[in-house]
Amino acid sequence: MTEQQDRKSQSSTASDDFDDGISLWPMIETLWGYRRIIGTAAVGVAALVGLALLAAFLVLPAERLGSIQFRLMFDGAAENRYANGMPFNSTEIVGTPVLTDVYRTNDLRRFGEYQAFRDAIFILQSNPELQLLSDEYQARLSDTRLSAVDRSRIEEEFRRKRDSLKDPVFTISMRRNEFVTRMPRNLIEKTLADVLATWAKQAVDLRGATLYNVPVLSRNILRADLLETEDYLVAVDVLRVTVNRILDAASKIESLPGAEIIRTGKEQVSLTEVKANLEDVERFQLQPLLGIIRAEGLTKNAQELSRYVGAQLFQLKLRRDASMARIRASQDALQDYSLQRASRSAAEGQGGASGASAGRLAPGVDAPTMIPQLGEGFLDRLIQMSTQTQVSDVQYRQRLTDSIISESQDLASLNQEVAFYEGLERTIQTGRVGVSGSAQGTTLVKDRATKALDAIGLALDNTVSLYRDLSAHNLNPSTQLYNVTGPFVLQTQRSLTLRMAGVYFVLTLAFTMILVPVGCLAHSALKKKA
Known part of the structure; x- marks a missing residue:
């Protein structure tokens, strides 16, 4: 019996066993005949898909994220201010001046345009404890059964705890979508480190982060040719005004912590001694010089001198009138506010008395006892509002009073200056100042004015030195503004991951093993019909 006859007998036997069923044997027999085609197609598709997925894995752009965690070390960082009191914002670290310098220094143009580099750098605050606290209170506040008082209490509690957990820890990161040109790992780490270092340098050099924010004068305000021109x-008179300016600046430095005890230079000069020396220069050198000039009638141009004194006197009188107007405005505002407060209090007292009498029942009439139900939270809120109102009222009146005192002090100084220039004006008008001064008097004035100029220059140098030493001692610029708290971390996220590539490979192979046999069956059916 041949093999074909055996198959026919087996087929007839199977058809006898399954009278009413559908036999799969013809389909299997047909596919068995196409086994080489099916195997070749499966191997070919697997190879092609594997190569395509490998090429896509290597060629498609990948996202690389490099990060460095750091902590700001200067005082006030948690309150968004520098140690000298100037405002601070974490976005300054990745600001345009910093990134422009880093982009140029590291020659990053070969890895993309500046705008792409700027968009790739960002900074985030990283505080796990604060995040846990936020999640906890967010869950508590999501309860719809909370009353308005309870919600306000929980929010206030969250603010207090959040303020206590403030920690200036940040993470600076660079995210790049790279296709062909890839930035080396070492360069990404160096770029992020350079951003921090450049910001710290600019904060010290340009923003004075390690210097107190007070006005300081240097020798630049002195003119070497003043006596000649x-x-x-x-x-x-210019030297006299300069001395007063230096004394004002020294008074502001004197208000800083430790300014009264710090000393500078080889001679260990203190700020108090600098002020005393300047006061001596004005009292024992400049004032006598003015007397000598007026007595000797020394001048280079009497007409120009008269114009100078008149202009100074005119400006001082304008400033005096403006100061007096500001004092009157502050006094009127304080008086009106006090009267309004007094009238409001009296009206509330009368309203309370009339309300009490109106609510009083007639004799012999019994009234039910009613006890108002006031919660503890409501009473606390009421007391808090009352306290805040009283505090704001006191602060407002205190500001007005301080303004009046400050303007009155300025007015006294202006009156003194007006009196000084009025005396000079009377001297000029009487004709006591002319061009007939003696040569000896001229030489004496020049010599003493030169000595006074040198003394003022020395005082300026000592003031600047004291200011820098005081800033160095209190603000500690030798310590870094930041400290790296974690290693450099580089994460790569590809557009096509190995897992996704495996899923695509299996799915493609499965579809192949379905579509190819179906095609073979269709081909066999068409062949039989033909």
């Missing part, structure tokens, strides 16, 4: 009286 200006009239004698004008030159000495």
Whole structure:
């Protein structure tokens, strides 16, 4: 019996066993005949898909994220201010001046345009404890059964705890979508480190993060040719005004912590001694010089001198009138506010008395006892509002009073200056100042004015030195503004991961093993019909 006859007998036997069923044997027999085609197609598709997925895995762009965690070390970082009191914002670290310098220094143009580099750098605050606290209170506040008082209490509690957990820890990161040109790992780490270092340098050099934010004068305010180009009286008057400016600046430095005890230079000069020396220069050198000039009638141009004194007197009188107007405005505002408060209090007292009498029942009439139900939270809120109102009222009146005191002090100084220039004006009008001064008097004035100028320059140098030493001692610029708290971390996220590539490979192979046999069956059916 041949093999074909055996198959036919087996087929007839199977058909006898399954009278009413559908036999799969013809389909299997047909596919068995196409086994080489099916195997070749499966192997070919698997190879092609594997190569395609490998090429896509290697060629498609990948996202690389490099990060460095750091902590800000200067005082006030948690309150968004530098140690000297100037405002601070974490976005300054990745600001345009910093990134421009880093982009140029590291020659990053070969890895993309500046705008792409700027968009790739960002900074985030990283505080796990604060995040846990936020999640906890967010869950508590999501309860719809909370009353308004309870919700306000929980929010206030969250603010207090959040303020206590403030920790200036940040993470600076660079995210790049790379296709062909890839930035080396070492360069990404160096770029992020350079951003921090450049920001710290600019914060010190440009923003004075390690220096107190007070006005400080240097030798730049002095003119070496003052005695040669200006009239004698004008030159000495300029020196007198300069001394007053330095004394004002020294007074502001004196209000800083430790300013009264710190000393500087080889001679260990203190700020108090600098002020005393300047006061001596004004009292024992400049004032006598003005007297000598007026007595000797020394001047280079009497007409120009008269114009100078008149202009100074005019400006001082304008400033005096403006100061007096500000004082009157503050006094009127304080008086009106006090009267309004007094009238409001009296009206509330009368309203309370009339309300009490109106609510009083007639004799012999019994009234039910009613006890108001007030919660503890409501009472606390009421007391808090009352306290805040009283505090704001006191602060407002205190600001007005301080403004009046400050303007009154300025007015006293202006009156003194007006009296000084009025005396000079009377001297000029009487004709006591002319061009007939003696040569000996001129030489004396120049010599003493030169000595006073040198003394003022020395005082300026000592003031600047004291200011820098005081800032160095209190603000501690030798310590870094930041400290790296974690290692550099580089994460790569590809567009096509190995897991996804495996899923695509299995699915493609499965579809192949379905579609190819179906095609073979269709081909066999068409062949039989033909």
